[in-house]
Amino acid sequence: MFQVQRDLERKTAASRLGNLFLPLALAVIIAVCAFISPPFLTQENLKNVIIGSATFGILACGMTMVLVTGEVDLSVGSQVALTSVIVATLAPKSLALAVVAAVVATTLVGLANGILLTKTAMPSFVLTLGTMGIVRSMALVIADGQPVYGVPQSFTALTSTMVGKIPLVGVAMVVMYALTWFLLRYTSLGRSIYAVGSSSESARLSGISARQVKIAVYAMSGFLAGIAGLFYTSYVTLGLPDGGVDYETQAITAAIIGGTSFFGGEGEVHNTFLGLFIVGTVKNILNLMGVSPFVQPVAIGILIITAVVLRTRKSE
Amino acid sequence: MEVSTDTPKSIWSQILAILGKNPRLSVFLILAVISTALSKGIFLSPANLHNMLRQYAGIGIMAVGQTFAILLAGVDLSQGSVVALVSMILAYLNTSGCGIVWPLVVGLCAGAACGLTSGLIVTRGKVPPFIATLAMASIARGIATLITQARPVYGLSKELLVFGRGTVGGIGIQILVWANVALLGVFLLTRTVYGREVYIVGGNERSANLSGINAHRVKLAAYILSGVCAALAGIVITSKLDMGGPYISLTDNVQSVASVVIGGTSFAGGRGSISGTIVGTLIIAMMNNLMNLMLINPYIQQGIIGAIILLTVTMNQRKAGVR
Numbered sequence: 001m002f003q004v005q006r007d008l009e010r011k012t013a014a015s016r017l018g019n020l021f022l023p024l025a026l027a028v029i030i031a032v033c034a035f036i037s038p039p040f041l042t043q044e045n046l047k048n049v050i051i052g053s054a055t056f057g058i059l060a061c062g063m064t065m066v067l068v069t070g071e072v073d074l075s076v077g078s079q080v081a082l083t084s085v086i087v088a089t090l091a092p093k094s095l096a097l098a099v100v101a102a103v104v105a106t107t108l109v110g111l112a113n114g115i116l117l118t119k120t121a122m123p124s125f126v127l128t129l130g131t132m133g134i135v136r137s138m139a140l141v142i143a144d145g146q147p148v149y150g151v152p153q154s155f156t157a158l159t160s161t162m163v164g165k166i167p168l169v170g171v172a173m174v175v176m177y178a179l180t181w182f183l184l185r186y187t188s189l190g191r192s193i194y195a196v197g198s199s200s201e202s203a204r205l206s207g208i209s210a211r212q213v214k215i216a217v218y219a220m221s222g223f224l225a226g227i228a229g230l231f232y233t234s235y236v237t238l239g240l241p242d243g244g245v246d247y248e249t250q251a252i253t254a255a256i257i258g259g260t261s262f263f264g265g266e267g268e269v270h271n272t273f274l275g276l277f278i279v280g281t282v283k284n285i286l287n288l289m290g291v292s293p294f295v296q297p298v299a300i301g302i303l304i305i306t307a308v309v310l311r312t313r314k315s316e
Numbered sequence: 317m318e319v320s321t322d323t324p325k326s327i328w329s330q331i332l333a334i335l336g337k338n339p340r341l342s343v344f345l346i347l348a349v350i351s352t353a354l355s356k357g358i359f360l361s362p363a364n365l366h367n368m369l370r371q372y373a374g375i376g377i378m379a380v381g382q383t384f385a386i387l388l389a390g391v392d393l394s395q396g397s398v399v400a401l402v403s404m405i406l407a408y409l410n411t412s413g414c415g416i417v418w419p420l421v422v423g424l425c426a427g428a429a430c431g432l433t434s435g436l437i438v439t440r441g442k443v444p445p446f447i448a449t450l451a452m453a454s455i456a457r458g459i460a461t462l463i464t465q466a467r468p469v470y471g472l473s474k475e476l477l478v479f480g481r482g483t484v485g486g487i488g489i490q491i492l493v494w495a496n497v498a499l500l501g502v503f504l505l506t507r508t509v510y511g512r513e514v515y516i517v518g519g520n521e522r523s524a525n526l527s528g529i530n531a532h533r534v535k536l537a538a539y540i541l542s543g544v545c546a547a548l549a550g551i552v553i554t555s556k557l558d559m560g561g562p563y564i565s566l567t568d569n570v571q572s573v574a575s576v577v578i579g580g581t582s583f584a585g586g587r588g589s590i591s592g593t594i595v596g597t598l599i600i601a602m603m604n605n606l607m608n609l610m611l612i613n614p615y616i617q618q619g620i621i622g623a624i625i626l627l628t629v630t631m632n633q634r635k636a637g638v639r
Binding site: 072116120121122123125126127129130131132133134136137138140141144145241249252253256262263292294295296297298299300301302304305308309312 | 391437441443447448453454455457459461465570573577583613614616617619620621622623625626630
């Protein structure tokens with residue numbers, strides 16, 4: 001236990017140093033953006049940045065936990081599509097039922113991921129590649145391959161609802177991040193997640209069940225994918241069985257730029273949050289400056305590589 | 317073959333035991349029998365088999381390169397994007413009057429360059445392969461769309477269409493390309509020093525380095541191979557489609573990884589083979605072919621492939637655990 005604790009202390013100390021880097025980077029990027037493009041700091045534009053990032057953001061929150069345990073969840077994009085199809089199909093009967101059913105469904109998918117992972121000891125990349133296809137097919141079969149109309153106006157209004165000056169989806173995202181932050185930092189489950197990710201062996205020796213921790217983390221990732229899917233559905237106003245493609249990549253990108261290690265044991269959700277907004281801001285400023293949208297993926301690719309290379313250099 | 321130590325069992329349980337030890341083979345055979353029975357023999361008709369192979373040659377070629385990356389405990393997620401990039405380069409240069417030799421050369425070089433870049437980021441930059449090639453995928457797809465602002469390019473010259481539509485002795489050229497690439501891959505892995513180094517580095521990089529193998533160089537070569545394979549697939553696919561498309565091969569990367577994984581190559585590196593990968597590609601091809609023949613709801617195709625991945629990998633692991 002002491003070993004685990006010392007590991008944790010060392011890790012937190014290291015990331016505290018890193019903590020200065022990300023906010024600084026984001027501040028510099030924002031300052032540069034405000035300087036080169038005055039419309040950047042308008043409320044309307046910032047609202048767009050938040051709405052544009054929120055779905056990925058909620059996914060990235062769950063992805064961070066999964067990555068910290070040393071695994072990955074590629075099925076969350078398909079889970080977003082499944083949510084949107086379930087909501088649109090059931091909403092005409094009862095909106096409350098639809099929302100609950102959708103989130104329960106994705107939580108179950110996450111649970112199944114976790115159980116399969118721990119039962120078969122399959123690499124999580126391969127396992128979730130498989131479930132990614134299966135969940136996508138479920139969404140396609142339920143919707144018969146077509147967009148599903150039937151999301152009520154009251155639900156589609158969710159995206160445009162403002163709480164004060166912040167869109168509701170932004171508030172929801174912040175709440176999810178705050179809860180996850182609390183969970184990772186102040187609960188025994190949170191400490192177990194880091195322990196399992198940094199060393200399964202010492203976690204086992206200190207009496208932590210890696211199996212239970214991983215199942216819990218995948219279930220939470222599924223739950224968060226459901227929440228993200230609700231806002232996605234509200235945003236696109238439809239049940240889209242082929243929606244959410246590649247969202248897992250976006251979530252991983254935010255977590256990785258936020259300094260989450262791909263090998264487990266390291267990563268914090270507030271840094272993922274900063275990573276999310278670094279990506280969102282870069283995309284937004286390229287748009288505002290009228291740069292061809294096709295430059296965006298190139299820029300994001302270079303950003304990812306730079307961020308990871310810088311971090312590995314620093315930690316050495 | 318192992319002899320069962322239990323009491324003698326019925327012939328069925330013995331067959332099951334043998335199949336259980338060869339998960340790829342059993343899935344392959346079961347699928348072939350089911351396909352033949354359900355399609356009332358159409359599956360086995362030469363025309364259908366030929367079509368199926370032509371359709372999956374591109375993925376088969378990618379999967380050969382992918383095998384090298386996965387054997388080294390890595391993965392190449394940029395192949396699909398490299399296919400699109402090569403496709404756009406080929407089509408753009410070909411339609412702007414550069415003949416066919418230069419487009420092919422530049423296309424292959426672009427594939428190699430993408431692989432080299434991924435390899436350098438993995439080895440020099442110490443970025444995990446998943447992340448490095450994900451970023452490379454983003455960059456290659458971006459450049460592919462930038463060439464014509466995302467418009468597909470039509471009107472390729474006839475000579476270029478040979479790769480996807482021509483035949484030699486009745487066999488589609490892309491199948492021959494696939495066969496040659498696969499043979500070359502088998503030769504590299506089983507008959508050369510490089511092949512042995514791939515298995516050693518994939519099995520344990522530290523001990524490989526200690527025994528004097530330059531693991532960085534081995535990995536770099538593997539990513540270049542993967543990039544070149546993607547470029548070859550790009551040539552074949554472009555020629556078959558008769559257009560350069562910036563958004564082609566969006567899901568091919570998953571199929572390429574799936575071929576390798578279904579083929580029994582371990583994601584932890586160091587264990588696997590090209591022959592397994594070829595069977596993996598054939599399983600995916602047969603599955604989709606059967607569904608098309610049977611007019612089965614296409615929506616469950618991805619799910620079936622997902623289920624096959626889970627099934628074969630679990631069986632592979634059971635097998636590894638028994639040993």
